[in-house]
Amino acid sequence: MAWDYSTKAPRKTARSLLIALGCAALSFCVQQVLADDYFNPALLDIDTPGQGKTDLSVYEKGPGIAPGSYQVDVYVNNNKVANRKIAFGLQQSATGPATLQPCLSVETLKSLGIQSDKFSVTKDDDCVDLSGLPAASATFRPGQQQLLLSIPQAAITPVPHGYVAPEEMDNGINAFLLNYSYSAGNSRSRGEDGSHQRNEYLNLRPGLNLGAWRLRNYSTWSQTHDDSTTQREFSSVYSYAQRNILSLGSVVTLGQSTTPSDVFDGLSFTGAQIASDDDMLPDSLKGFAPRIRGVAHSNAQVVVRQNGYVIYQNYVAPGAFEINDLYPTGGSGDLNVTVKETDGSEQHFVVPYASVPVLQREGRFKYSLTGGRYRSYDHSVEQTPFLQGTGIYGLPWDITAYGGIQTSQYYDSLALGSGKNIGNWGAFSVDVTTAKSQMKEQKTTRGRAWRVRYSKDFATTGTYFTVAGYRYNSAGFNTMADVFDSHTHNDDWTPADRRRNRQEATIDQSLGDSLGSMTLSLVKENYWHSDQSMTSLSLGYNGSWHGISYGINYGLSKNIQDEDDDDRRENEQTVGFNVSVPLDRWLSNTWVNYTLNNSKHDTSQSVGLNGTALADNNLSWGVQQSHSQASGYGTNLNSDYKATYGEMTAGYSQDNQQRQLNLGVQGSMIVHAHGVTFGLPMGDTVALVEAPGASGTAIDNQTGVKTDYRGYAIVPYVTPYHHNTVALNTESLPAGADVGQAAKVVTPTRGAIVRTHFDTRVGSRVLLTLTRADGRPVPFGATAAPAHDSGEFIVGDGGQVYLTGMHARGNVNVSWGKGAGTHCSAHYQLPSRSTGPVISVTAQCS
Numbered sequence: 084m085a086w087d088y089s090t091k092a093p094r095k096t097a098r099s100l101l102i103a104l105g106c107a108a109l110s111f112c113v114q115q116v117l118a119d120d121y122f123n124p125a126l127l128d129i130d131t132p133g134q135g136k137t138d139l140s141v142y143e144k145g146p147g148i149a150p151g152s153y154q155v156d157v158y159v160n161n162n163k164v165a166n167r168k169i170a171f172g173l174q175q176s177a178t179g180p181a182t183l184q185p186c187l188s189v190e191t192l193k194s195l196g197i198q199s200d201k202f203s204v205t206k207d208d209d210c211v212d213l214s215g216l217p218a219a220s221a222t223f224r225p226g227q228q229q230l231l232l233s234i235p236q237a238a239i240t241p242v243p244h245g246y247v248a249p250e251e252m253d254n255g256i257n258a259f260l261l262n263y264s265y266s267a268g269n270s271r272s273r274g275e276d277g278s279h280q281r282n283e284y285l286n287l288r289p290g291l292n293l294g295a296w297r298l299r300n301y302s303t304w305s306q307t308h309d310d311s312t313t314q315r316e317f318s319s320v321y322s323y324a325q326r327n328i329l330s331l332g333s334v335v336t337l338g339q340s341t342t343p344s345d346v347f348d349g350l351s352f353t354g355a356q357i358a359s360d361d362d363m364l365p366d367s368l369k370g371f372a373p374r375i376r377g378v379a380h381s382n383a384q385v386v387v388r389q390n391g392y393v394i395y396q397n398y399v400a401p402g403a404f405e406i407n408d409l410y411p412t413g414g415s416g417d418l419n420v421t422v423k424e425t426d427g428s429e430q431h432f433v434v435p436y437a438s439v440p441v442l443q444r445e446g447r448f449k450y451s452l453t454g455g456r457y458r459s460y461d462h463s464v465e466q467t468p469f470l471q472g473t474g475i476y477g478l479p480w481d482i483t484a485y486g487g488i489q490t491s492q493y494y495d496s497l498a499l500g501s502g503k504n505i506g507n508w509g510a511f512s513v514d515v516t517t518a519k520s521q522m523k524e525q526k527t528t529r530g531r532a533w534r535v536r537y538s539k540d541f542a543t544t545g546t547y548f549t550v551a552g553y554r555y556n557s558a559g560f561n562t563m564a565d566v567f568d569s570h571t572h573n574d575d576w577t578p579a580d581r582r583r584n585r586q587e588a589t590i591d592q593s594l595g596d597s598l599g600s601m602t603l604s605l606v607k608e609n610y611w612h613s614d615q616s617m618t619s620l621s622l623g624y625n626g627s628w629h630g631i632s633y634g635i636n637y638g639l640s641k642n643i644q645d646e647d648d649d650d651r652r653e654n655e656q657t658v659g660f661n662v663s664v665p666l667d668r669w670l671s672n673t674w675v676n677y678t679l680n681n682s683k684h685d686t687s688q689s690v691g692l693n694g695t696a697l698a699d700n701n702l703s704w705g706v707q708q709s710h711s712q713a714s715g716y717g718t719n720l721n722s723d724y725k726a727t728y729g730e731m732t733a734g735y736s737q738d739n740q741q742r743q744l745n746l747g748v749q750g751s752m753i754v755h756a757h758g759v760t761f762g763l764p765m766g767d768t769v770a771l772v773e774a775p776g777a778s779g780t781a782i783d784n785q786t787g788v789k790t791d792y793r794g795y796a797i798v799p800y801v802t803p804y805h806h807n808t809v810a811l812n813t814e815s816l817p818a819g820a821d822v823g824q825a826a827k828v829v830t831p832t833r834g835a836i837v838r839t840h841f842d843t844r845v846g847s848r849v850l851l852t853l854t855r856a857d858g859r860p861v862p863f864g865a866t867a868a869p870a871h872d873s874g875e876f877i878v879g880d881g882g883q884v885y886l887t888g889m890h891a892r893g894n895v896n897v898s899w900g901k902g903a904g905t906h907c908s909a910h911y912q913l914p915s916r917s918t919g920p921v922i923s924v925t926a927q928c929s
Contacts, residue, residue, distance in 0.1 A: 149875075150183060154824065155223070155230045157195060160239070164195050164246070166806055166828045169230060171223060172210075183223045185230055186210040194248035195232070196240040245365035247804060247830055249329040254295045255835030256771070259754040262288035262764055266397055266732075266747035268384065273741055280309045282384070284396045290834075295326045297834035299767075303393055318460065320394070321351075327360065327832050333450075334360045334833065339458060343451045345441045346473040346487040346498050346514070348562055353466070354455015361449070362833065363804050375406040375420055376602070376623060377432070378636055378659040380680050380687045380711060384423040384745075397732075397747065401678060401689045401707050401719050403634055403661045428684060428713070430655065432640045433606050433619035441485050442502045442510050443477035450474045457567040465570040467491055469563065473498075485514070494566045495519045500534075509539025520561040522578055523569040530560025554585045558611050580610035599626025616643045633662040657682045666692075672700060676707075687711035691719070701725040701787035715739035725787030727779075727796070728761040751797055753836060762797030763787060770798040770809050770829050770837050776845030777820045781812040789815075794843065803833040811841060818920070820845050821887040823874055844872055844888020847917065852925045853882040853897060853909055861907070861928055865899035885921075889913065897928050 150173045157165040171183040187195075188209045213219045216238060222231040264286040272278040283306045291298040301320040306313065323338030335357050342350045343358055375387065379399050385406065387395035395406065422430040443449055451473045456466040473487035481504035489496045500514025516532045536552040561581065569576065590603040602623045609616040620639040625632070636659040643653075663676040673694035680687045691707030707719040717738030724731045729750025736743050751765040760771065774780060774794040782788040782798055790796040801807040810826035821844045831837040853861040860882025861867075867876045867884045871893055878884045878897070886895070892912040899905050909928035 153225070153228065154826075154828070155228050157230050157232065159195055159197065159232045159234055161231075165248075165251070166808075167251070183225075184213075185221050185223065187213075187221075190250075193240075194250065196246075197232070197234055198238050198240055245805070247365070247806065251830045252329065252804060252832050253830055253835060253837050254832050255292060255837045256755055257294065258292050258756075258771075258836050260290045260292070260765075260769075260836065261752045262286075262749075263751070264397075264747070264749035264764065266745065268743060268745040270741050270743040273737075273739065278310055280307070282307050284393075286396075292834065292836055295832065297325045299323055299325065299834075305393070305396070318393075325834065327363075328357075329363070329832070331357075332359055332363045333357055342453050342471055343473060345449075345475065346485055346500070347471065347489060347496075347516070348564065350453075350469075350471070350564055351458040352453060352455040352469070353458045354453065356451065356453040356455075358451035358453075359449040360833065375418065376403070376621065376636070377420065377422055377430070377638070378403050378657065378661075378678075378680050379422055380424050380428075380685065380709075386421045386423065388419045388421075401687075401691075401709055403636060403659065403678070430638075430640070430657065431642075431653075432621060432638060433617070441475050441500075441512055442481075442483045442504055443475055445477045445479055445481075447477040448474065449476075457564075459568060461568070461571070463572045464568055465572070467493060467567050467570060469494070469567075483512070485512075489518075489563050491563070491567075493521045493570065494561075494563050496563065509537060511535065511537045516560075518560055518562075520563075520566045522561065522566055523571070523576060525569075525578065528559035528561070530557040532556045532560045532562075551588045552586070556582055556584075556611075580613040580615050582608055583611045584609050594626075597628075599624060601625075614643060617641070630665045630667075631662065633660075635660050655683065670694070672696065685711050685713045687713075689719070699781065699786060709738075711738075713740075725763060727787070727789045727791055730763055730787070751799065753797060755836070755838075758793065758795070760791060760795040760797055763799050765797055765799035766801075767834050768801050768803045768831050769835075770801050770807065770831070770839045772796040772798060772809060772811075772839050772841070774811060774822065774841040774843050777811065777816055777822065777841070777843045779815065779817055780820075781815040783810040783812050798839070801829065801831055801837070803831055803835070806830050809839045819847055819888070821848075844874065846888040846890050847913055848921045849886045849889045849911075849913065850921050850923045851884050851886055851895065851909075851911060852923070853878065853884065853895070853928045854925065855907065856927065856929050861897055862899045865897050868896045868898075870894040870896060895926070895928075 150171055152168050152170045154166070154168050156163055157167065157169070170186040172186060173181050174184040186209070189211060192198075192211060213221055213232075216235065218233070218235050219238070220233045222233075223229075224231065264284075266284050268282045270280050283304075285304040287300075287302045287304075289300050300322040302318065303320065304315070304317045306315045308314075319339075321339040321341075323336050323340050325334060325336045327334050335355070337355050339351070339353050340356060342352060342356065375385075377385070379385075379401055383399055383401075385395070385397060385399055385404070386393060387406070418433065420430075420432050424430075451471075453471045454469075456468050457464070458466065469489065469491035471487065471489045473485070475483060475485040477483050483502040484500075485502070486497070486499040488498075496516055496518035498514055498516040500512055502510060502512035504510045513533075513535050516534075517529075518532070519527060519529050521527045532554060534552065534554045536550070538550050558581065565579070565581075569578065584607075586605070586607045588603065588605045590601075592601045592603075594600055602621075602625075604619075604621040606619045607617070618639065618641040620637075622637045623634060624636075625634040627633070636657075638655075638657040638659075640655045641653065658681045660679045661676065663674045666673045666675060673692060675692055676690070678687075678689045687709060688711075689707045689709035691705060693703070693705035696702040696704065701724065703723040705719070705721045709717045709719065711717070715738055717736060719734070719736040721734040722732065729748060732745075732747040732749075734743075734745045749764050751762050751769075753760045753762075753769075753771060755771065757773070772782065772790060772795060774790055774796075777790055777794045778792045780790045780794070780796075782790075782796055785798060788796055788798060798809055801809075807829050808826055809829055811822055813822065813825050816822065823842050823844070825841070827839050827841065829837040829839055851867070853867065855861065861878050863878060863880055865878040867878055867886070868874065869886060869889065871890055872888060874888075876884050876886055878899075889911075893910075895909045895911060897907050897909065907928035909926040911924055911926040913922055913924060
C-alpha cells in the first residue's frame with residue numbers, strides 16, 4: 084500500500100497513523116529480520132520518467148557482478164592453493180538469489196587437489212556440478228577476487244603448501260638474451276714518476292631460449308695497461324644447453340657445468356648431466372647463496388674468484404660493503420676474495436661456500452648422473468674422462484641415506500653416508516669416502532675421508548642459519564680434482580700438499596630487536612707432512628638504535644707455508660667500526676656515516692654523506708673525506724643510477740699518492756618477436772612486460788624498472804616454478820592510457836622469459852552523454868561498449884558514461900535489456916582541441 088501524501092487529513096491524525104504503523108512494524112520484527120534489502124527500479128523514473136527500464140536483475144537479486152572470466156585466488160577449505168583465471172556463470176537458486184558459480188573441469192579440480200572422479204558428478208560443457216559432491220560448495224567474493232571451495236576431506240588429495248601443478252608452468256617465449264657488465268678504472272700516481280694504469284673488465288652472459296631449451300654462456304674479459312705493458316685475459320667460464328623434465332623433477336644439462344656438491348665436492352666438466360632440481364619442489368618441501376661482507380679503506384676494487392675463475396669484479400665505496408648478487412659457477416667451491424685498495428695494498432680472505440646437510444623428506448629421491456671430461460681453468464691439465472653418480476633417499480624416522488660413485492682411469496671412489504633430524508637439536512650427517520687414486524708419476528694410493536656436518540635454524544635463540552663442518556683425510560686420500568690436476572702436460576709439476584683437516588662454520592646470530600645481530604664465518608685447513616695451513620675468520624656485529632645503525636667487524640687471514648720462515652707467513656688482521664645516522668629532519672633519504680679501519684699496516688678514518696634521490700630513489704650517491712697513515716688525506720665520490728635501459732656507476736677518489744676514476748655500466752637485453760627490449764641486470768628467469776602505449780609506466784616493487792617508449796619492460800628477477808605477481812603502477816600510466824587488469828600472475832620454468840601481456844587502452848578520457856532519437860537519455864544502468872574495445876562501461880544518471888582509451892571518432896554500442904528496442908548505437912566525434920583531462924561530448928544513440 085502506498086501512502087497518499089496528498090490526503091488533507093489533520094496533522095494529529097497523520098501522526099497517529101505513523102505511530103500505529105511503527106508499532107505494527109515492531110510487532111513483526113522477527114519475520115522482517117529475514118527480509119532482503121530491495122531497490123525499486125521504478126525510483127529511477129522519478130527524475131526522468133519514461134526513459135525505459137534497464138534489466139538490473141543481476142544487481143537487484145543477483146551477485147552484483149556480471150558473469151564472465153575473472154582472475155581469482157582459489158581457496159580449498161580456507162587454504163590458498165592457486166591463482167588462476169576462472170569462468171563464472173549465473174546460476175539461479177530455487178530458494179534464494181542467483182549466484183555466480185565457477186566452471187571447473189575435472190582436470191582443474193584435480194590440479195587443485197580435489198578427487199572429483201570418486202563421486203557421482205554430472206558434467207555440462209566441461210563444467211563439474213559441485214552439488215554431486217556431498218557437502219561441497221563454491222562461494223565467489225568479487226570484492227576480494229577470491230573463490231572459496233568447501234570440499235569434504237575425503238575428496239581432498241593432500242597437496243603441499245605452495246604446490247604448483249606442472250600444467251601451470253610456462254616455458255616462456257623464444258628469445259635471445261644478454262646480460263652484460265663493464266667496469267673501467269683509470270689511476271695516475273701523484274709521485275715523481277707519474278705512473279699511469281688502466282683496468283677494464285667485461286662480463287657477458289648471452290643466452291638463447293628455444294621452447295624448453297636454454298642455451299647459456301658465461302665469458303669474462305679483462306685488460307690491465309700501464310706505462311710499459313698491456314695484459315689481456317679472456318676466459319669462457321661455461322657454455323651449456325639445458326632443459327627441464329617436469330615429470331622427473333629434473334634438469335638435463337649438455338656442455339660445460341659443475342657436478343652437484345651434496346655427496347662429493349663439485350667438479351667442473353664438459354659432458355652431459357641429469358640431476359634433480361629442488362626448486363621444482365614447493366617451498367614447504369625444501370630443505371644457499373653466499374654473501375660477501377668486508378670493509379674497504381678506499382674506492383677499492385673487489386675481485387671474487389671461484390674454482391680459479393673470476394666471477395665478480397667491481398668497485399666499492401669506502402667503508403663496510405656487502406655483495407649479495409653473485410652469479411656462482413657451481414654448487415661448491417670457496418670464494419676467494421681480493422680487495423685492492425687505491426694505495427696498492429690488498430686484503431685476502433675466503434668465504435666458505437658449502438652445502439647444508441643432505442636430509443630429505445621421507446620418500447624423496449634426489450639423484451644425479453654425470454658423464455664427461457674434467458675441465459680445469461688451467462689449460463695444461465688433461466681433460467680426463469670420468470663418470471659420477473649420486474643418490475639421496477629419505478627414509479622413515481627422519482633418516483636420510485646417501486651415497487655415490489666416481490670412476491675414471493686414474494681414480495675410483497665410493498661414498499656412503501647417513502643423516503638424521505634430531506628435532507630441536509638440529510640435523511647432522513656423517514659420511515665416509517673410500518678412494519683409490521694415482522697421481523702423475525706416483526704410486527697408487529688408497530685412503531679415506533670422514534666428514535661430519537651440522538645445521539640448525541634455532542628460532543628460539545635467534546640463530547637463523549648455521550653450517551658447521553669437519554673433515555679428516557687420511558694420508559693416502561685424494562679427491563678426484565686433486566688427481567686430475569696432477570695430470571698436466573707441464574714437466575715441472577710437483578705434487579701438492581695433501582689436505583689433512585678442514586673446519587668451517589657460518590653463523591648468523593640474532594641478539595634481539597634492541598641488541599642487533601652477529602655473523603661469523605670461519606675456514607681453517609692444515610696439511611699432511613707440511614707446516615702449511617690456512618685460516619680465514621670474519622666476525623661482525625651490527626645493530627641499530629632509533630634509526631642509527633652501527634657495526635663492528637673483525638677479520639683474520641692467515642696463510643703459513645713454513646712455520647720457521649717469516650717470509651712465508653702471511654698474517655693480516657683488520658678491525659673496523661662504522662656508524663650511520665639518518666638526517667631525515669633536514670634532508671630526506673640522507674645519512675651521515677663514519678668509518679674506522681685498522682690493520683697491521685695502516686689505520687684509516689672517513690666521514691661522509693650518502694643517500695638516495697629522484698622520485699623512485701633510483702639514484703644512490705655518496706661523498707667521503709678520509710685520512711690514512713699510508714696515503715694521507717683523501718676524497719671519494721661515488722654514484723649509482725638505475726634507469727629504464729640499464730644501471731650506471733661512477734666513482735672518483737684522490738689522495739696524496741694517486742687519483743683514480745672508475746666508471747661502470749651493466750644491464751640486459753632481450754631480442755624477441757616484437758623487437759628489442761633493454762633493462763637492468765637480470766637473473767636466469769625473467770618476465771617480459773608488454774603494455775603497448777603505456778610508456779614510462781613503473782612496475783610495482785621494482786626499483787628503476789619502467790616500460791620503454793613502446794610499453795615493454797624487463798622484470799629482472801622472478802622465481803622459477805612458483806607463482807609470481809607482476810603489476811603495473813597505475814599511478815604512473817601516461818595521460819590517456821588505462822589498463823583493464825593491472826596485475827598478472829606468471830609461473831615460469833627455470834630460465835624462461837615469460838611474456839606478460841597487459842590489455843591497455845590508449846586514447847582520450849571522455850564523459851559521453853547518450854541520448855535517444857526522442858531526446859530522452861539512455862536508461863541508467865545500461866552498458867556501453869566502444870566498438871574498438873572489448874571493455875564495457877556502466878551508464879550513469881542522465882545518460883552519462885565515463886569512457887577511457889577513446890579514439891578521435893567511433894561508435895559506442897549500448898544495451899539495457901534482452902528484448903527488442905533495448906539496444907542502440909551512437910557515433911561520436913571528439914573536438915580537435917582538448918579543453919582538459921576529460922572531454923565532454925554528447926552523442927545520439929539510435
